[in-house]
Structures are given as C-alpha cells and as structure tokens.
Amino acid sequence: MNAFEWYNPTKLVFGADKVGQLGELIEPYGKRILLVYGGGSIKKTGLYDDVMFQLRNIDATVHELSGIEPNPRLSTVNRGIDICRTEGIEFILAVGGGSVLDASKAIAAGALYKGNVWDFTIRKAIIQDALPLGTVLTLAATGSEMNGNAVITNWETKQKRGLGSKLVYPRFSILDPKLTYTVPRDQTVNGIVDMMSHVFEQYFTLTTDIPLQERLAESVLLTVIENGEKALEDGTDYDARANLLLAGTYALNGTLPNGVTTDWATHGIEHEVSAIYDIAHGAGLAILFPNWMKYVYKERISKFVQYAVRVWHVDPTGKSDDEIALEGIAATRAYFTRIGAPATLGEVGINDEHLERMAEEATQFGPIGSFMLLSQDDVLNILKASL
Amino acid sequence: MNAFEWYNPTKLVFGADKVGQLGELIEPYGKRILLVYGGGSIKKTGLYDDVMFQLRNIDATVHELSGIEPNPRLSTVNRGIDICRTEGIEFILAVGGGSVLDASKAIAAGALYKGNVWDFTIRKAIIQDALPLGTVLTLAATGSEMNGNAVITNWETKQKRGLGSKLVYPRFSILDPKLTYTVPRDQTVNGIVDMMSHVFEQYFTLTTDIPLQERLAESVLLTVIENGEKALEDGTDYDARANLLLAGTYALNGTLPNGVTTDWATHGIEHEVSAIYDIAHGAGLAILFPNWMKYVYKERISKFVQYAVRVWHVDPTGKSDDEIALEGIAATRAYFTRIGAPATLGEVGINDEHLERMAEEATQFGPIGSFMLLSQDDVLNILKASL
Numbered sequence: 001m002n003a004f005e006w007y008n009p010t011k012l013v014f015g016a017d018k019v020g021q022l023g024e025l026i027e028p029y030g031k032r033i034l035l036v037y038g039g040g041s042i043k044k045t046g047l048y049d050d051v052m053f054q055l056r057n058i059d060a061t062v063h064e065l066s067g068i069e070p071n072p073r074l075s076t077v078n079r080g081i082d083i084c085r086t087e088g089i090e091f092i093l094a095v096g097g098g099s100v101l102d103a104s105k106a107i108a109a110g111a112l113y114k115g116n117v118w119d120f121t122i123r124k125a126i127i128q129d130a131l132p133l134g135t136v137l138t139l140a141a142t143g144s145e146m147n148g149n150a151v152i153t154n155w156e157t158k159q160k161r162g163l164g165s166k167l168v169y170p171r172f173s174i175l176d177p178k179l180t181y182t183v184p185r186d187q188t189v190n191g192i193v194d195m196m197s198h199v200f201e202q203y204f205t206l207t208t209d210i211p212l213q214e215r216l217a218e219s220v221l222l223t224v225i226e227n228g229e230k231a232l233e234d235g236t237d238y239d240a241r242a243n244l245l246l247a248g249t250y251a252l253n254g255t256l257p258n259g260v261t262t263d264w265a266t267h268g269i270e271h272e273v274s275a276i277y278d279i280a281h282g283a284g285l286a287i288l289f290p291n292w293m294k295y296v297y298k299e300r301i302s303k304f305v306q307y308a309v310r311v312w313h314v315d316p317t318g319k320s321d322d323e324i325a326l327e328g329i330a331a332t333r334a335y336f337t338r339i340g341a342p343a344t345l346g347e348v349g350i351n352d353e354h355l356e357r358m359a360e361e362a363t364q365f366g367p368i369g370s371f372m373l374l375s376q377d378d379v380l381n382i383l384k385a386s387l
Numbered sequence: 388m389n390a391f392e393w394y395n396p397t398k399l400v401f402g403a404d405k406v407g408q409l410g411e412l413i414e415p416y417g418k419r420i421l422l423v424y425g426g427g428s429i430k431k432t433g434l435y436d437d438v439m440f441q442l443r444n445i446d447a448t449v450h451e452l453s454g455i456e457p458n459p460r461l462s463t464v465n466r467g468i469d470i471c472r473t474e475g476i477e478f479i480l481a482v483g484g485g486s487v488l489d490a491s492k493a494i495a496a497g498a499l500y501k502g503n504v505w506d507f508t509i510r511k512a513i514i515q516d517a518l519p520l521g522t523v524l525t526l527a528a529t530g531s532e533m534n535g536n537a538v539i540t541n542w543e544t545k546q547k548r549g550l551g552s553k554l555v556y557p558r559f560s561i562l563d564p565k566l567t568y569t570v571p572r573d574q575t576v577n578g579i580v581d582m583m584s585h586v587f588e589q590y591f592t593l594t595t596d597i598p599l600q601e602r603l604a605e606s607v608l609l610t611v612i613e614n615g616e617k618a619l620e621d622g623t624d625y626d627a628r629a630n631l632l633l634a635g636t637y638a639l640n641g642t643l644p645n646g647v648t649t650d651w652a653t654h655g656i657e658h659e660v661s662a663i664y665d666i667a668h669g670a671g672l673a674i675l676f677p678n679w680m681k682y683v684y685k686e687r688i689s690k691f692v693q694y695a696v697r698v699w700h701v702d703p704t705g706k707s708d709d710e711i712a713l714e715g716i717a718a719t720r721a722y723f724t725r726i727g728a729p730a731t732l733g734e735v736g737i738n739d740e741h742l743e744r745m746a747e748e749a750t751q752f753g754p755i756g757s758f759m760l761l762s763q764d765d766v767l768n769i770l771k772a773s774l
Contacts, residue, residue: 209626255642
C-alpha cells in the first residue's frame, strides 16, 4: 500500500425529497446565488420550482446560468464567471448532472482568479480561492457531487481538460434518487458506464497488498452492474436508483484510491475523442475500456483473473489465466452491449480521420496511465482497435 | 435504503514516518498545545521525542496530560479540561490509541463548556463548541481517529457513556502502520475484535436493499480477518499492519452505516460490563457478540446466512438456513478463540454477581438495539449465556 492523504469535507444529504432542506443548507453562505443548470429539463420535472421556492424562503437574490452543455464549455464557464463578478455572487448552486456540477466548480474557481480559468487546466496556475458551491444532483454518473474535480472543454482548440482543488468540493450535495427517475435511458446507460469506468481506473493497478481497496472497488462494481440493469428495466425503482446513485458517489469520492496508484489513461483517451466529436463521455468509455483492457491485461494478469472471478463470477475451473482474464473482459463488453452502450467508434460516427491527433493530444505531457504506461503509439493502437 | 446525511471532515494522513508532517498540520491552529497520551509507551518507542521535535519546530508551548487509562476516566478528562482553561490551550494533540483519542475529544468539548462534561453523555447538554484536536494513532481498533464519537467512564458511578458531535472530529489524524509494530499481542487481538464488532453493529440490520453497504461491510470484515492473523504472526508485517489500520478506520468513519439502521446493542451491553469490571473493550465484545448473534439471528436469518457464506465461506450445499447461520456464528467464535480472545465472562474473572445491574443500566433509556429490540430481560439472557 502507498502512503496517501484523504480529505473530503462535502456533506452528503441523501434521500427522497431532501430538496426541502436546500434553503437551510445554503443560508450560512449568503443570499446572492448563481443558479446553474442545463437544458431546462428541471423546469419540466418541477425541480426548478422546488429549488426557487427554497431560495425565495431565504430571501435570496438569484441569478441564473442555464444551458450548460453535456461537455461543458469554457465559453459557458466564462459567462458564469462574468455573472459572479458583476453581481457579487456569494454562492453557486448547481442543479443537474456532472456537466452542470463541473461547470459550476470551474466558475467557482474562476470567479476569484484574475487570469483565464483555463490556466487551471493546463497547469499554468493553481486554484488559491473559490466561491462556495452546493449541488442538487439529478443524474448518477460522474461522482462530481463529492469530489474536487471538474472537466471542461475548450471548443475553439478542441481540448477537454480537468481542474481540481480541495477548494471546489461542494459544501453540500443533495442526492434524491427520485430526481433520477426521469433520466432518459441513454443517459442512464452512459452513467452506468461512467461509474464502472471510474472504478476500473482505480482498480486496475500494480499496487500490491491492497485487499480492502480491491474489495471496496468490487463492491461498487457489483452494485452498479446489478442495479444498473434494474434501473433500466424500471426507471422508477427507488432502491435501484438509490443504489446506483450511492455507488456512483462512492466510485469517485476518495473511498477507493487511498494508497493505490491509479491509472486514468482511458479517461485521458476518451477526453480527446469527445473533445473532437462531442460524444457522450459514457459512450466513449464503453467503446474504449474493453479495448484498453485487452491491450494491457498481460501486465499483471492476476488482477484481471481476480476481476473476472469476483466481479463476473467466471468459473476458473480448468482454464488458463489468459482464458479467465479474457472471459472477464468479454463479460464487460457483453454487459455494456446488453444495456445498450456502443462498442465501436464507427457506431457513434467516428472514423480514423483524427486518431493520430487524439493520440498526440492524449500524450502531450508524456506517456499516460500506470497499469501500463502508454506511449502515443500505444494510444493509437487502442484507438484503432476501437474503430 | 434509509435517508441519511454523511459528513466527515477529518484529514487522514496515512503512511510510514508521516509524523514528520505533524508541525505543519498543527501550525494553523495555534501554538498552545495540550499533548495527551497514555502510559508512557510512546517514550519507550521514541514517538514522544519525534512529536516533541515537531512541536519545538513550530515554537509551540506544550502542556502534557499523560496516564490516560484504557477506559478513560471522567476524572482524567476533567484534569485535561482544567489545563486547557488555565493555560489557554488552543489545540489538543492526542498521541495513542482509542482511549487517548476519546479522552481528548471529551476534553476538547468540555474545555469550552461551563458545566460538567458528563452532561454531554447523559443528554443533559449538546456540544456547542470545542477546541480543535488532531491525533497520532498508535493502535488499530476504535476508529476514533476519523469520527466524532468518544466513550468515557465515570468511575465513581461505574458508568461508561458516549458523547458525540461533528465538532470533535479530529482536524487531522496521522496513521503510520509502523507505529503499531510494538502493539502487544493482547491489544492487537482486542483491536481486531473491536473493529469486527463495529462492522457487526452496522451490518446486522433489518434495512433492506442495501447491497453496496453490505458488500462494503463484508470487505472490511474480510480484510480484518485475514490481516489480523497476519499481524499476529508477524507484528512488523507492514502491509498486514497497514491493512488492519485502514480497515479499522473504514469500519467506523461513516462509510458503512449510510442509509442503514444500525444496532449497537452489544456495545451498550459491553459498556456496562467494562464499566464495572474495567476489562478491555475488545475482550468484552469477543465474549458477548457471538452470544448476541445466537440470541437474535432468527429475526432475519437470511442476513446471517449471507454473513456465513460471504465472510466465512461456509458451504451452504445441503444445509438448512438455520445450520448455515449457526455455522457462521460458530466460525466467528472459532476465529476469536484462534487469535486468543476470551469466550466467557468467567475467563476474565466475572461471575453472575452484577449481571442484573448491567442489564438494568444497559436498558435505562428503554430497550436497545434494532435488529432485535432487547429488553432488560433479553440483555440479562445474553449476559447469562456469556458466563
């Protein structure tokens, strides 16, 4: 096990109708609120009205930034930063899925920084201060509700990059499983893939003697696999939605990576794909991850054997490690296909035109990953195998 | 799954030689430090010198409270409170195991309260403010390093009671597995039982549809069971000590009980036993828990079947649920015995003299537990079965 630090000050408020606590949760931070949301589905579902009721109850002055894109854009983040500065915003309330939350974190950090918020993503500056933010989550997927990370896209340069700081952990996150009842099927699928991929990035590691972290990761995977299918069968199954929501939070709230060298190469590759093609993050991960697995599994086959047996219940009797490992990877692909996720870049309309550029961008700071260190050529091979 | 809130702001600093960061971790909180520790073993191991070196480096003024008992006493806590008030203490540093940490939390809360700190344990007052505290943990057991709870004993009235508040979460906890190398065998054993018991209290629940929480709990149990035996075989096995230390933290840092109705009856009973007889908490739990299990398992036998199969790998083929459940309980007792924990009250010198009083005290606020609600008679039955 490696040395590590763990710190996560987000207050999670989980359960049906917990939006009713929103007013009291915000009140300590101020009354000048920036409300950030996406395409307006929260107006259809009535959540917008519930939120506004809470904000009126504490006499808040509310400014709105709506229309956050699925891959939130730098230009949108900058609009939010402008509102914060002009209107003296004291607190940012993000209502939506991971994109809305990520945009809000970038706005929170950018609002108190004199330079361009993009600086944080290219390591030109470190976040020194940020406005406080809170969230009402409407989609189980990114884990952004309980961590200090965000991903935004610079559409002009076609770059998708991350920023992170303990200063942008949400002060609170409200997780009501009922708010995810209306998530469309494709977004539920993308969320399932996203959560599983987060676990993969922390589970496939060369770090040894981490039995607890391995089992915790397997616990999250098994929960997502089982409850993902249940939620797709019946979108209003409270327990399935609740289990999925909670698993998504545990997948990326710092519970799993303690003492572990994590990978994140596949996320890096996917970011380059979706920066150019604007496909859903989950769709990109579904296409890429099994191909990454096949490319790297021999680096430590025992890990993939364990994965096959514990997560997919592959019967190892009479099989070679190679066969067991490949059966686990095939089970991963089969699950993704069964729930309706794409398996090839071709299925989402991507050909080989920009693969070299993606591989180059993904490795611009050097080789990526840790389970296997991937060079530009390695990344290109994985992308080609995904066509 | 139930609704819940989760908030844990403790910063965990985990790894070999992390005491070297102590100075910088304390510095933001002030220079007037109360150093709290136990019987002086930290002087033998050199940890005391390392801590003092760190404190000198930040020009701290250090007052000491040593001699914290294994079941920390109200009178000792009051001595600490007096020092805090007299010397204008700004930060409390607890160096030791759970008892030292618990005493420090009580001191932190009591120092800023005008009444008797015991008020917090008998629900006469709620903690409104507390001095900040940090910890250097030397024993894997209580989980006190990453939660807001403490247990203290009033030796005059022979009462052992808990207090809790988010205000007494340690600001940081340093966990160096090497600091646990010198833990004596019996204390390692007690720690193992304590950690497993914490999980039991959260795992044996009537709450349904909690697949993630169940698996997380099983993950911690399996890790403790495997690594407990390894640490007993070789006390300087870094990975075994590290896994045990981390498992102990996860067992009681709020990871497991989210959305779950927890039990805690057996802890309540044990507190009455050790309040009168001053036995080690872990020893008391080892005696009581399998007897509690046998008394309650029929309330939801499926839970005990799952426990037997997943945790103790009981082969269910051709067996009744009753047989499987009882085999799991027997495996628990066998493990405790194998590592050297006591199985009966008689073994630790306790006869039936005070059992009625224990049962009465344990249920003084009404029936206890949730898996099965235990009346005074039920508690007495469990105590008698433990003789």
